[in-house]
Amino acid sequence: MIVSGKPPGSLENEAPPYADLEREWHVLAARDGLSLATVRCADCERSLLLADIAAPEKPVVAIAAGVHGDEPAASWALLSIVRDGLLDPSFAYRIWPCTNPSGYALGTRANAEGFDVNRSFGGDGTTPEARAIVAANRGCRFALTIDLHEDYEAHGFYCYEPLIGGEAPLGRAVVDAVAGAAFPIQELDDAFELGYPVEAHHVRRLEHGRVLPTPDAEIAFSAALPYSMYLLKNGLAKRSLTLESPRRLAWDDRIAIHRVAVVNALVQLSDVM
Numbered sequence: 001m002i003v004s005g006k007p008p009g010s011l012e013n014e015a016p017p018y019a020d021l022e023r024e025w026h027v028l029a030a031r032d033g034l035s036l037a038t039v040r041c042a043d044c045e046r047s048l049l050l051a052d053i054a055a056p057e058k059p060v061v062a063i064a065a066g067v068h069g070d071e072p073a074a075s076w077a078l079l080s081i082v083r084d085g086l087l088d089p090s091f092a093y094r095i096w097p098c099t100n101p102s103g104y105a106l107g108t109r110a111n112a113e114g115f116d117v118n119r120s121f122g123g124d125g126t127t128p129e130a131r132a133i134v135a136a137n138r139g140c141r142f143a144l145t146i147d148l149h150e151d152y153e154a155h156g157f158y159c160y161e162p163l164i165g166g167e168a169p170l171g172r173a174v175v176d177a178v179a180g181a182a183f184p185i186q187e188l189d190d191a192f193e194l195g196y197p198v199e200a201h202h203v204r205r206l207e208h209g210r211v212l213p214t215p216d217a218e219i220a221f222s223a224a225l226p227y228s229m230y231l232l233k234n235g236l237a238k239r240s241l242t243l244e245s246p247r248r249l250a251w252d253d254r255i256a257i258h259r260v261a262v263v264n265a266l267v268q269l270s271d272v273m
Contacts, residue, residue, distance in 0.1 A: 018104045029051065039133075048096060050094070058091055061092070068116075069106055094137075143237075143269060145227075151247055158175070158185065158244050159175065159244060163213070170265055173267075181260045
């Protein structure tokens with residue numbers, strides 16, 4: 001059963017203030033005893049929430065949301081997934097509830113300084129948010145990283161799954177699960193805006209509902225790395241999924257799509273490990 005992830009008092013397509021999201025995570029941490037920390041961003045008056053669900057000897061999955069501030073349902077979907085006990089207990093988790101809180105507060109893709117945080121993970125990070133995340137993740141190893149997004153242009157769900165050793169074993173079943181829950185799947189072709197410049201089309205392959213980047217080619221093409229590629233480049237994650245719900249759908253549907261996708265990604269990860 002898919003339970004609504006709509007926060008109290010929200011309108012159908014309107015997100016509540018970031019302070020509400022932050023408060024809900026503190027309530028959840030007190031209720032369930034999960035570890036919730038405040039990670040300070042250097043050189044600015046900002047901080048990021050970081051939740052850890054530790055389980056010794058279990059593989060760790062990293063899940064993040066909200067790197068683009070105008071994609072708020074992704075962060076509330078992540079809260080609902082944890083709150084409603086949908087995470088597979090076979091894994092431990094590192095969770096970044098919202099990696100761009102200043103953009104969330106402003107309703108903008110970029111952070112308060114106007115920089116796209118998801119293109120700032122080169123080196124040790126070029127935004128305060130990226131530097132904080134890179135520092136906090138140093139020494140970590142993840143079996144999978146999942147990043148929750150929304151897309152304004154999309155009519156349906158799709159995902160990015162980088163090819164690792166020529167394989168991308170998770171995303172096809174995730175796409176099928178979302179379709180099986182009666183949600184639309186995005187048809188992808190070269191005319192659909194995916195954030196790649198024309199000259200970078202060689203770094204990815206397209207399928208129904210799935211973008212398959214080649215990490216080495218994408219990393220060589222641009223130093224402005226997204227979150228997922230930074231983890232892969234530095235050997236911090238074995239596999240990666242970036243999930244995109246269509247921003248034009250109703251709030252509850254956007255929440256539900258991410259819930260279905262994350263749950264099924266974890267099922268697939270259990271099967272391939």
